Amino acid sequence: MALTRTVLDALTRILGPDGVISSPEGRLVYECDMQTFYKGAPDVVALPESAEQVEAIVRLCRRERVPVVPRGSGSGLIGGAMAPAGGVMVGLNRMDRILEVDLPNRCATVQPGLVNLWLTRAVEDRGYFFAPDPSSQMVSSIGGNVSTNAGGPHCLKYGITVNHVLGLELVTGAGERVQLGGKVADRPGYDLTGTAVGAEGTFGLVTAITVRLLHAAEAVKTVLASFPSIEHASEAVSGIIAAGIIPAALEMLDALMIQAIEAGIGAGYPKGAAAVLLIELDGPAAEVEAQAERAAAICRERGALDVRVARDEAERALLWKGRKEAAGALGRLAPMYMLQDAVVPRSKLPAIMREILAISERHGVQIANVFHAGDGNLHPLILYDDRHPEQVERARAANEEVLHACIAMGGTVTGEHGVGLDKAQKLPLQYADADLNFMYRLRGVFDPDRLMNPGKLLPSHPACGEGFRPARPRLPDGAWI
Amino acid sequence: MATVPATLGAFRGADAPDLEALRKCVHCGICVPQCPTFRVLGEEMDTPRGRLYLMRAAAEGRLGLTEALARHLDLCLGCRACETACPSGVPFGSLLESARVQLRRHGPPSRHRLLEALVFAVFPEPRRLGALLAALSLYRRSGLGRLVRALGLLRPFPRLAAMEALVAEVPRPVPLPAIVPARGRRRGRVGLLTGCVQRHLYPGVNRDTAQLLALAGYEVVVPAAQGCCGALDLHAGRADAFRARARALAAAFPDDLDFVVTNAAGCGSAMKAYGHWLREAADLGAKTRDVLELLAEAELPLGPLALRVTYHDACHLAHGQRVRQEPRALLRRIPGLTLVELPDSDFCCGSAGVYNLLEPRIARALLEQKLARIAATGARVVAAANPGCLLQIASGCRAHGLDVEIVHPVELLARAAARAR
Numbered sequence A: 001m002a003l004t005r006t007v008l009d010a011l012t013r014i015l016g017p018d019g020v021i022s023s024p025e026g027r028l029v030y031e032c033d034m035q036t037f038y039k040g041a042p043d044v045v046a047l048p049e050s051a052e053q054v055e056a057i058v059r060l061c062r063r064e065r066v067p068v069v070p071r072g073s074g075s076g077l078i079g080g081a082m083a084p085a086g087g088v089m090v091g092l093n094r095m096d097r098i099l100e101v102d103l104p105n106r107c108a109t110v111q112p113g114l115v116n117l118w119l120t121r122a123v124e125d126r127g128y129f130f131a132p133d134p135s136s137q138m139v140s141s142i143g144g145n146v147s148t149n150a151g152g153p154h155c156l157k158y159g160i161t162v163n164h165v166l167g168l169e170l171v172t173g174a175g176e177r178v179q180l181g182g183k184v185a186d187r188p189g190y191d192l193t194g195t196a197v198g199a200e201g202t203f204g205l206v207t208a209i210t211v212r213l214l215h216a217a218e219a220v221k222t223v224l225a226s227f228p229s230i231e232h233a234s235e236a237v238s239g240i241i242a243a244g245i246i247p248a249a250l251e252m253l254d255a256l257m258i259q260a261i262e263a264g265i266g267a268g269y270p271k272g273a274a275a276v277l278l279i280e281l282d283g284p285a286a287e288v289e290a291q292a293e294r295a296a297a298i299c300r301e302r303g304a305l306d307v308r309v310a311r312d313e314a315e316r317a318l319l320w321k322g323r324k325e326a327a328g329a330l331g332r333l334a335p336m337y338m339l340q341d342a343v344v345p346r347s348k349l350p351a352i353m354r355e356i357l358a359i360s361e362r363h364g365v366q367i368a369n370v371f372h373a374g375d376g377n378l379h380p381l382i383l384y385d386d387r388h389p390e391q392v393e394r395a396r397a398a399n400e401e402v403l404h405a406c407i408a409m410g411g412t413v414t415g416e417h418g419v420g421l422d423k424a425q426k427l428p429l430q431y432a433d434a435d436l437n438f439m440y441r442l443r444g445v446f447d448p449d450r451l452m453n454p455g456k457l458l459p460s461h462p463a464c465g466e467g468f469r470p471a472r473p474r475l476p477d478g479a480w481i
Numbered sequence B: 001m002a003t004v005p006a007t008l009g010a011f012r013g014a015d016a017p018d019l020e021a022l023r024k025c026v027h028c029g030i031c032v033p034q035c036p037t038f039r040v041l042g043e044e045m046d047t048p049r050g051r052l053y054l055m056r057a058a059a060e061g062r063l064g065l066t067e068a069l070a071r072h073l074d075l076c077l078g079c080r081a082c083e084t085a086c087p088s089g090v091p092f093g094s095l096l097e098s099a100r101v102q103l104r105r106h107g108p109p110s111r112h113r114l115l116e117a118l119v120f121a122v123f124p125e126p127r128r129l130g131a132l133l134a135a136l137s138l139y140r141r142s143g144l145g146r147l148v149r150a151l152g153l154l155r156p157f158p159r160l161a162a163m164e165a166l167v168a169e170v171p172r173p174v175p176l177p178a179i180v181p182a183r184g185r186r187r188g189r190v191g192l193l194t195g196c197v198q199r200h201l202y203p204g205v206n207r208d209t210a211q212l213l214a215l216a217g218y219e220v221v222v223p224a225a226q227g228c229c230g231a232l233d234l235h236a237g238r239a240d241a242f243r244a245r246a247r248a249l250a251a252a253f254p255d256d257l258d259f260v261v262t263n264a265a266g267c268g269s270a271m272k273a274y275g276h277w278l279r280e281a282a283d284l285g286a287k288t289r290d291v292l293e294l295l296a297e298a299e300l301p302l303g304p305l306a307l308r309v310t311y312h313d314a315c316h317l318a319h320g321q322r323v324r325q326e327p328r329a330l331l332r333r334i335p336g337l338t339l340v341e342l343p344d345s346d347f348c349c350g351s352a353g354v355y356n357l358l359e360p361r362i363a364r365a366l367l368e369q370k371l372a373r374i375a376a377t378g379a380r381v382v383a384a385a386n387p388g389c390l391l392q393i394a395s396g397c398r399a400h401g402l403d404v405e406i407v408h409p410v411e412l413l414a415r416a417a418a419r420a421r
């Protein structure tokens, strides 16, 4: 769909010429997020600098019936910040200010384009931090984190993004600017903040966010344990949780992943191990010391080849650097990969890893694994080369099978990355018709004309304007719990 | 280099960007917030990820060598902060250079044609640069400069104004002997690149470099006939000129040297890439070292300097050559010197070769950020190992009346060494 001159001119009036991008080259680079498999260039990109401008853009688009696609840093993995139906993409990178830091009330209010890590950087010298730490925290925006309800390694103990959002300013699809929640946690009425977190832009654009800041723990210890097999490592995970230890993070990497990271930045992971566990404990110094010893002992009992405690902050940072850049490091092994994000009950970890291995052999594709073992959130990365169509096919088939295997073991279709275009058609595997229909009506309250990020999150049938209709037979009730 | 004429989408013939290298980019965006032009402009086309996407689109035939493509690549500082950030090992610098070569050969005419012609006629030609600088200093001393500035005559020509503001005064030349003998225990024999800008604007840095190398045990050979290393040509996509200069430079240095030393980060990083571009200069490229790399391994007698110093990482040293610890370790070895870390020390100051002349608006925005961070450290001295950075930061400090001294680390080391005697 091409935009009319009227819309372009009106956008330019709102934003000035520097705030509107309509060149073919400009539209091209905005055609996908990190999931480059899905491409859809917007007709125009708008780069607002204030909530007022965002409001004006949405009103204009509603009047002209033009789709609006919000975009943060474009690090999403689900085909979220891309425009399958064209329209106006609203890039929020220029709205990246910290509006207020309120340490007595342990919160901060920021604009949506602010990079996650920059918030922690701004308050860490005063002993505070922003807890949600997706591995993309050095690039992803807080607005994007809120909209995908991002998780991260440390969410095992601290909770995911929604647990840290106190309030939002939202420009709804109807063009209203509303305040949801606020600094004070106890509020009368509906928890609309919680409802809007994870909406992936389908409710409108988040223009300001009030987040909780936490006091940094007194002590942190990171333990690295390597194992002869994934099973051994999974047993150690179960052992640690069973012992009543709640690590701040509990991450697992498999052999292929270790190889990619060591070929790249070299984080000092032991080569040759079949699996590595990264266990982080934080809290009062004495407690952390005792827990680290206990966790190390459990790893040894479960057959660890080597157990190491990071000696200082530099070594700890290096161990984490490898983990955080794992996905990027895969570029050294293959030009492309599909990243699956699914969850299984923790007890099923060894079983699902065996199944993933079988799938990889069956389809003749390499699958690297890096995941949040503590909460059973898997990230199998299926490698392929897009110049070979049959490789793409095999990867796609393997990807489907992994997802179905997770669901069969009682898992969910997505853990933390969100739904986007990628998983929209998969939601019926998980939710009943009544549930989906309700979500669909709820969305209509925020976005009456369904112009906000169309095609994402909810399964849609472009042919029927009515509401959700199931795309395929569901699994039996309870199969996904 | 085997030059198989081929077409790669919009790229043609020799020196096309390597598609395999382009495909290493997994589009994760980790490099994006580290990119200075993203921080100033806030748009995807002017990020490393966006630029790679455009280059790849051109290589895959989805995009021609358009003016907009050229513009977004022109706006790139070539600082290579993205390479440091990238976990996939995307060689952004060489991809950018190849794409610029292609644009120059087959793309639309450059929008900076005139200024570039001036720059390339003068900067890499030591004798002409010397003449231009002499004229500039005459213009200053005659009072004409003050008059022109007072009347704002250069205001309509921001690029000329930028050039004028960059150079404060032109120092007297410091002649170097053809050979500086080693002192004490002999470590080897090295050649010294005197550089174009360095030789005219910072002759003292060359003298200090030679003396420190001698003190460290190196015999220093300074060929009189040496020309320019070609870095500016390389960054502008002038591959033929670059190769010619590299070839000439390789011929200017004797074969029996252990290393060829430079004290200009931009030169060092281009020379270290010689092997990628031409076989004849590969050996010289492999022997190239920054002076700070060599000094860090040597023992130097250093006397006290009671100074509070901060260190700015020149892009082409930190990102281009991955030399970060050596300069800091050396400065810390000076008794009495306090080294305070500069926040975001490896974030470009906006100099970037002649970028500050071609794109003064962005360069100025970056310089402002750098100055604010320098001021916040409370340091009285800023050390940086590249003449471009020294000029840029010094001109910013002058404009803001910021009372800090801008030096090359070897200047501090030389002062300290003088006190040890």
Ligand SMILES: Cc1cc2nc3c(=O)[nH]c(=O)nc-3n(C[C@H](O)[C@H](O)[C@H](O)COP(=O)(O)OP(=O)(O)OC[C@H]3O[C@@H](n4cnc5c(N)ncnc54)[C@H](O)[C@@H]3O)c2cc1C
Binding pocket: A033, A034, A069, A070, A071, A072, A073, A074, A075, A076, A077, A079, A080, A081, A092, A112, A133, A134, A135, A136, A139, A140, A141, A142, A143, A144, A145, A146, A147, A148, A149, A150, A151, A152, A153, A200, A201, A202, A204, A205, A206, A207, A324, A325, A327, A328, A416, A417, A418, A420, A453, A456, B028, B029
């Ligand atoms: C290397 C790497 C590691 C990752 N690790 C993790 C991880 O550990 N955990 C995790 O959860 N995710 C992870 N991700 C995925 C991604 O970083 C997160 O989903 C992140 O929250 C996206 O933020 P963004 O700013 O890049 O958003 P984008 O990709 O730009 O957008 C994501 C979605 O949110 C919408 N959106 C963005 N901003 C707004 C706004 N202001 N208002 C309304 N809607 C908006 C977009 O329309 C889109 O649907 C990782 C990604 C990469 C590349």
Ligand code: SF4
Binding pocket: A328, A331, B024, B025, B026, B027, B028, B029, B030, B031, B032, B048, B049, B052, B082, B085, B086, B087, B088, B089, B090
């Ligand atoms: S250049 Fe590297 S860091 Fe940047 S997007 Fe590509 S892979 Fe990621």
Ligand code: SF4
Binding pocket: B034, B035, B036, B037, B038, B046, B047, B048, B051, B075, B076, B077, B078, B079, B080, B081, B082, B083, B092
């Ligand atoms: S070289 Fe510097 S300016 Fe150019 S894309 Fe990389 S980080 Fe940005």
